[in-house]
Amino acid sequence: MRKSRKQSTHVPLFILGGVILFILSNFIEELRVLQGTTIAVYVIAISSIILLTGYSGQVSLGHGALMAVGAYAAALLRFEFNCPVVVCFIAAVLVAAVGGLLLGLAAARLSGPYLAGTTLALAIGLPSLANQFSFLGGEQGLEFRVGPPDIQADAAVEPLTYLGKVLLILSKLRTTLATGAWPDASPVDTYKWWFWIAALAALISIWCVRNILNSSYGRSWRAGRGNEVAAQLAGINTARSKVLAFTISAGIAGLAGALLAMTIGTVSPSAFPLALSFSLLTGAVLAGITTLGGVIIGAVVLVAIPEIADVVAHRLGASESVTTNLPGLIVSGLLIVTVLFVPNGPVEQHRARKARHEAAHNSTKK
């Protein structure tokens, strides 16, 4: 009993994961590195959906819009004030969390389809707001450039920042891995830089989400999802815990939005379409809406589907319109099939089957 209360936070495991990702990033080709970045972005975004929908039981179709909020916050700081990248990402989390707080206050009074419809209206409505204010850059959007600092030039002209020093060591380490010698200087290409940022952000977010879900907050969300009245009887303020879930989830989504904007290079309304919100939901359902561990499955599938669809379309010799629309068709089709036949996700399904199997095994032994 005592052991379950003080669960390990798995810090070494996450550090090990980071090291493995870093080493891996040096051995794969450029296109795969960029896909890795996209996977990391999806991992973050999907974990925010799992926290909100799987644990707190609230459906949001507006997470694409919350991602846009985070992305615009980061891009504005970078564009107008030339803030450091880290500050931009933190701002993205905070601003999106404030947006989530406002939405959550409304959401706590709604449930099921009402909440879904309200957030859907937001997802459709919010991006169009960018055209209303000229400082948001209209249809073209804002530029959001995040490139690796130019180490050699910077080192000569001005002292390196803390981040720059870490980067310098990392990039030298990378060359060492490739050639076996410790170099004096080493350039870093942009894709790899993005991947490092995104992977680090993903590891930190997953670590945070995991530990929040295992804390008393996570338990109160699950209690409220299962039976709201019972949770209230147990002394949980369900309305407050719902708003909290929405706020945290929105902050994480904001981070994902800023990272997505980083890989695109600009922030514009068209980067956050309704389809993005739907994809995230698909990813979360594929991951298993209540299993954080499955999040990587959802993210990989979302990135892999366009590739697979491309191959299939070419193999079939399909026309242009089929090729461009097949991924959307597969994503949506997969969403329906998963909800119908594997509603709790593959991980949970496997676990349940294993548990059943073991139970049967134990009973025959007796």
Next chain:
Amino acid sequence: MQLLNTLLIGITAGSIYSLMAIAFVLVWRSTRVVNFAQAGMALLSTYFGYEAVSRFGSFWIALPVAMIGGALFAALVELVLMRLLVKHASSGPIAGVAPIIATLGLLGVIKSAITIIWGGQDQRIVAPISNNGFTVNGSTLVFSPLKLFILVVVVILLIILSILFQKTNLGLALRASAHAPEIARLSGIKVDAVRTLGWALAGAAGAVAGLFQTVNGNGNLSPDSSEFSLLLVSGFIAAVIGGLDSLLGAVLGGLFLGIAISFVLMYVSSGLFFIAPFVILLLVLFIRPQGIIGVKVGRRA
């Protein structure tokens, strides 16, 4: 004059939203699901109508073709998707969100399928009647013969629907299955068949809404049309304003929403096209969450 114009535009748009809201209400009453694919189904039916126009060259054939096509497709969805959903995903943590996710998936499938079949470019449906405004006392109104025609058709459809629901045995079965499915089943009503019928009626109503939304706009039809996003959001909001359970409420909600949006666009800013409905929805949910006509029970679904 501007006031009158704004009002008439609002009423016409509102009557289309009413039809869409009725589609939402019919589905909600029959299966307790908010069908987010409703706009996708309306879009598909409108493409059926477009096919009919280009084959036979007449809008008068397109209207019934779209309605019948929409009704059949909706019935098919209920028979295949919804029954499987009830069978497989009605327990566990996903039960509450499964119908929402499934209908959203359906929306995506329909949109992609339409783009593959008809292509992503704009198709045109030419309105059968002039959309040039009436002239009164030398000045031209925005209100046109086409808008009058839309209003008249919507009113006729509403009358037919209310006769169906209030005066026929079928309507009684529909109402009974909505309010007390168990008791309805005990008294010999085939509740499952009635549910399918509810979806079919919704499909037909959505088809008319889609076709009218297209010709009332610029006549262009495309899978990513913002007209249909607006139709989805507005229909849902109108249904919520009306309490989601009441046909009369849906009509009033649609008219209210249409007029309110029309006034906001005219007197505040024409760029608030998508934000205005969202703000109105939030206001309604905060001030009167049970809808105009809804009975006061919490919004738990």
